[in-house]
Amino acid sequence: MTRSNIDLLLSRRSVLAKNLGKPGPNKRELRTILQAGLRVPDHGRSEPWKIQVLDESAQLALGTFSAQLFQRDNPNATAAQITFERERPQRSPILLVVTFQPNKKKLAKIPELEQLLSSGAVCQNLLVAIQALGYNAQWLTDWPAYHPEIRQFLGSGKDAQIVGFIHIGTATLLPKDRPRPEFDDIVSEWKPED
Numbered sequence: 583m584t585r586s587n588i589d590l591l592l593s594r595r596s597v598l599a600k601n602l603g604k605p606g607p608n609k610r611e612l613r614t615i616l617q618a619g620l621r622v623p624d625h626g627r628s629e630p631w632k633i634q635v636l637d638e639s640a641q642l643a644l645g646t647f648s649a650q651l652f653q654r655d656n657p658n659a660t661a662a663q664i665t666f667e668r669e670r671p672q673r674s675p676i677l678l679v680v681t682f683q684p685n686k687k688k689l690a691k692i693p694e695l696e697q698l699l700s701s702g703a704v705c706q707n708l709l710v711a712i713q714a715l716g717y718n719a720q721w722l723t724d725w726p727a728y729h730p731e732i733r734q735f736l737g738s739g740k741d742a743q744i745v746g747f748i749h750i751g752t753a754t755l756l757p758k759d760r761p762r763p764e765f766d767d768i769v770s771e772w773k774p775e776d
């Protein structure tokens with residue numbers, strides 16, 4: 583691994599979606615990012631993932647639908663909350679929706695957990711590729727990821743799960759680093775007992 587690759591991994595940082603402005607990646611850069619997203623460990627070639635690209639008009643459609651759903655499910659919601667929900671998917675120039683769709687034919691050999699883990703790896707590869715090309719991103723879920731009607735609106739089947747909304751843009755405000763785990767709390771050298 584070259585110095586710049588390891589530096590990239592050691593400095594990876596999310597940027598809040600609300601601080602992701604233009605420009606986003608162009609079509610060619612986005613294709614590169616998506617190709618990196620697909621180059622993940624995947625036991626038995628299950629390929630249990632889908633990635634949808636939402637441009638500004640698609641984000642508006644999703645936001646309009648989400649706001650209606652939110653208002654229906656929360657009759658006491660304030661106007662500010664409903665506006666927030668409408669604008670939620672529109673916070674960055676590009677939004678990716680990463681969906682886990684278990685490969686049923688492979689489940690006997692490749693447990694669902696492994697397939698799900700591969701979907702998480704897709705999100706992580708996307709984040710690293712985005713930062714490698716000089717853009718910024720945030721991986722979000724929150725209630726829209728778990729609402730069956732949002733899944734349906736996006737055209738996913740009942741057994742699919744949204745594992746990430748990946749917002750992509752250019753940081754308008756770079757965050758300070760956040761505290762990272764204590765290395766020795768997480769990493770230890772295991773040896774068999776004598």
Ligand SMILES: Cc1cc2nc3c(=O)[nH]c(=O)nc-3n(C[C@H](O)[C@H](O)[C@H](O)COP(=O)(O)O)c2cc1C
Nearest residue numbers: 594595596597598720721722723724725745746760
């Ligand atoms: C599966 C998953 C879902 C997440 N969903 C949210 C979310 O809905 N809201 C949020 O503020 N952060 C969420 N995060 C955390 C951010 O993506 C990000 O990791 C966090 O802001 C810390 O920044 P860092 O990536 O620079 O360490 C999620 C992370 C993961 C792995």
